[in-house]
Structures are given as structure tokens and as C-alpha cells.
Amino acid sequence: MAAEQPEKLAAAEWHFETGSRAPLVVGGRLDPDTQEVTGAIEIPWALSLLATHDPDGVVVGLNDIPRDEWPPLYVHYLFDAMVGIGFYLLAVPVLFLALLRLKRGYAYHRWLLAGILAGGPLSLLAIELGWFYAEVGRQPWILRGYLRVFDAATTNAHVDIAFWLFAGLYAVLGIVCLFVLVRLFRNKPAELELEMRRIIL
Incomplete structure (x- = not known):
């Protein structure tokens, strides 16, 4: 990314001045007028x-890139959130294994199990945040250096119709999926399935 899309990297890190030994900026708040970042953690080099x-x-x-080619600067928050969730997903299993070795009962404590459960939706959120970062971070380009989003965007009235048709299709598929899952697991508690597995093994 540093070689092929330097503006995306610079926007994600609120890096304005070209230079060596650039710090990594985590969190913080940006004043777009003065380009001053406050409240951030900076990791040197x-x-x-x-x-x-x-x-x-x-x-x-970013100051070495034409202003009309800057991505939206809020991509910094998307990137930070994605990376933060990634570190959370690394920390939870490490903590679980550590507690399992040190204090066996604590590994199955309610708060840790809730943390493991939260990992499911958080991992999907991280995927979406990464996708948003990838797509918003390449703005204003569809094809970097060749074609801008403004020039490639479809303005045809049929786009609205296609959007609602796809939205309806996915809504129907979601309802059918839920219906099938409910029918599949009705009157089949998890305890019964675990007991059957134990017998088989």
C-alpha cells in the first residue's frame, strides 16, 4: 500500500508531512484546518x-498529494477500529489459555465466555470495517490514476430499482434461512447433541 496507494496509508495514519522515522498514530482527534492531531498515541518510527x-x-x-486526490480522513477511525478488534480477538484466546493453565475454573468464568461470544459479531464487524477502509480509502478513484468515481458512477434511474430488488431478495433469503434454522434446531437442545457426541466418541 505504501508503494501503490500512498494516499490511502497517509490518510489512515493522518500522516501529512513526507519524512523518515514516521510514527504510527493510534486514536486521537484531528483538526483538519491545522492538521494537528490531539489525544493520540504515537508509536515512534x-x-x-x-x-x-x-x-x-x-x-x-498527504501534503505531497494533490488535495483533490485525498481520501476522506475519517478512514483513520475505520482502520483503528479494525486493528483494535483484531488485537481483541488475539487477546481473548491468549487470556483463556493462560487462565486454563493457571486457574482452570476461571477460564470458564461468565465474563470470559461473554468475551468469547462477543468475538463472533466483532470479527464480522472487523471484516466490514476493513472493506469500508479499502473502498473509501481509494477515493476519489475507481481505478487509481485512471478513472475517478465521479466519472464512473451510474446515474441511470434503473439503479434504484435494481437496489430495491436486491434488497428484497436478500430479505427473503434471510427470512428463509431463519425459518430453516429454527426448524432444524427445534426440540434438539445443545445438551442432547453433546451427550450424543460423547456416546459416539
């Missing part, structure tokens, strides 16, 4: 290391 595999590597800043 980390952006240069990630982008170029060298802590002294040069990372292109």
Missing part, C-alpha cells in the same frame, strides 16, 4: 517500519 521495513524509511505524506 512504527509507520516507517511497517511501510518500508526500515525505521528510517521515508513515508509519503
